[in-house]
Amino acid sequence: MEITGPWTRAAAAAGLLRDGVARPTVFARSSARAAELGALNLGQGFPDDQPPPPVAEAAIAAIRAGRNQYPPGTGEPVLREAIAAHQAQWYGLGVDPAREVLVTTGATEALAATVLALVAPGEEVITLEPFYDEYAAVIALAGGVHRTVPLSIGLDATTGDLVMDVDAADLRAAFSERTRMVLVNTPHNPTGLMLGAEALQVIVDEAVRHDALIVTDEVYEHLTFGPAHRPIATLPGAQDRTVSISSAGKTFSVTGWKIGWLTARPELVTAITGVKQWLTYSSGAPFQPAVAVGLRMPASTFHDLAADLRARRDLLTDGLREIGFRVSVPAAGYFTVADASPFGETDAEALADRLPEEAGVVGIPLSAFYREGHAGEAGSYLRLAFCKSRSTIEQALERLEAWAAPRR
The missing domain is CATH 3.90.1150.10 (Aspartate Aminotransferase, domain 1)
Structure with missing residues (x-):
């Protein structure tokens, strides 16, 4: 068969x-x-x-306190509040923890639920190439059409090191009347590239022009080695159409805990929740308050x-x-x-x-x-x-x- x-x-x-x-x-x-x-x-x-000791100890304490059953489907309030506070502290983004935050089983589920909720068959989704392999799978699962913008890989004339970049003209050319979503991964996996201000602005401008959604994968947001990460949602005109996704796994060295989240306007969160509730409903009960502790650690x-x-x-x-x-x-x-x-x-x-x-x-x-x-x-x-x-x-x-x- x-x-x-x-x-x-x-x-x-x-x-x-x-x-x-x-x-x-x-x-x-x-x-x-x-x-x-x-x-x-x-x-x-x-x-x-x-993980940092306060994070590990908070998870152990939560287990011992009996926080081992289903948490709320949208996430424990203590974690949603910590996520909102984190966005405000680090990036100046105002987020309503009750209506604009969704806790997920890692960034992987957040990405999958977002694409499945917001992309219809035949609609186009733009990513950079190379790209994290989940992107192609969930775009295909939604029936979407995957469009890519290639990163250039060259040699630095002085050091001989490899250098990566994306061409603004290539970004603009990828958008069309069929574009539903652009999935922005910065800091970028697999190359470690951080998109510059020009590339970010082009993405926002073209998304506005084509009435497209922006979805960001920001799981390496705190693991930067020079200039700080700048979320695309901080650019003028971006936040209302952006779903910002991150997780605890990379920052706190807890990849096995699978605690991720997204922030977006209420109507987007509601649509994504409609898919997420049929994937895992909820997960990681004792880990959610522990991640909340981590997000509130000093800068x-x-x-x-x-x-x-x-x-x-x-x-x-x-x-x-x-x-x-x-x-x-x-x-x-x-x-x-x-x-x-x-x-x-x-x-x-x-x-x-x-x-x-x-x-x-x-x-x-x-x-x-x-x-x-x-x-x-x-x-x-x-x-x-x-x-x-x-x-x-x-x-x-x-x-x-x-x-x-x-x-x-």
């Missing part, structure tokens, strides 16, 4: 089905490969760190978390550069992009398959973040995570040096 339906079409669009057979995501495959071979996992973006704590991660970024990028890779120096996030072409490598997907055995290190080919038929644009680029312990990064560099030495 042939099984077809919206999910199978979405899975095929995201590369999760081949010849009708379910295929795990590249992240699941890479982590399984690391476990199988005892390789160091610089592939999947989960940190080695523990200095957030700055310290980012500074610690920046030091590990520098450890990995400096080490890769010394080995002979060309590298990006990301402005934010968990990942750097490494170009293996100096070692004669032209196919990052093939290299990623071999590297766990040849070097004992797992990375993700950048091609995993491109649409079918566009993977060739990713060439010899690997995405490597630096959200790992210093000892893990140092061991990975030692192994990569041993792998690279005979190839230089």
Whole structure:
């Protein structure tokens, strides 16, 4: 019996089905490969760190206090209030915690529920490319049409490092009368790019011109290594048409807790809630008050978390550069992009398959973040995570040096 339906079409669009057979995501495959071979996992973006002590202790206290049953479907009031206060403190955004905040099972569910609620079959959704792989799946699941704007990847003439950017003209050209939504991921996964003021303004201007919605994926908002993150909702004319999405997982090193949220105008939150309630209804009861504690921590704590991660970024990028890779120096996030072409490598997907055995290190080919038929644009680029312990990064560099030495 042939099984077809919206999910199978979405899975095929995201590369999760081949010849009708379910295929795990590249992240699941890479982590399984690391476990199988005892390789160091610089592939999947989960940190080695523990959450800040106040956050962990608040979760333990909530469990012991019996907060283990269904929380409200829209989220615990204490967390919704903390999210609203966070948006006001950090960005000057006024948000009604009762009507304009929805707590979700991670940013993944927030993105899925938003696209499913607000995109009709045949409507177009714009993303950057490369893009986080969920985007293609949920757009296809909604019956939408995925349009992409390519990031350019070049070399800095002075340093020789990889540099990424997006062309404002390409952004403008992606919009049309069929555009329903633009999904903005900044800070960007997988490259660590932070969109500049010109690109953000173009997105807002074109969204207003075409009466399109803006959806943001801001999960790395506090993990920036230079200029602070600027949410697109802060731009004039943007907040009324923007769904802003974030989560606790990356900032507080609690990716397994799956506590995310979105903020938007009440009519958008109501529509999204109508889908979300049939996905998980609610989750993470003892973790929600713990995340509320985290969001109310002093700004200095957030700055310290980012500074610690920046030091590990520098450890990995400096080490890769010394080995002979060309590298990006990301402005934010968990990942750097490494170009293996100096070692004669032209196919990052093939290299990623071999590297766990040849070097004992797992990375993700950048091609995993491109649409079918566009993977060739990713060439010899690997995405490597630096959200790992210093000892893990140092061991990975030692192994990569041993792998690279005979190839230089």
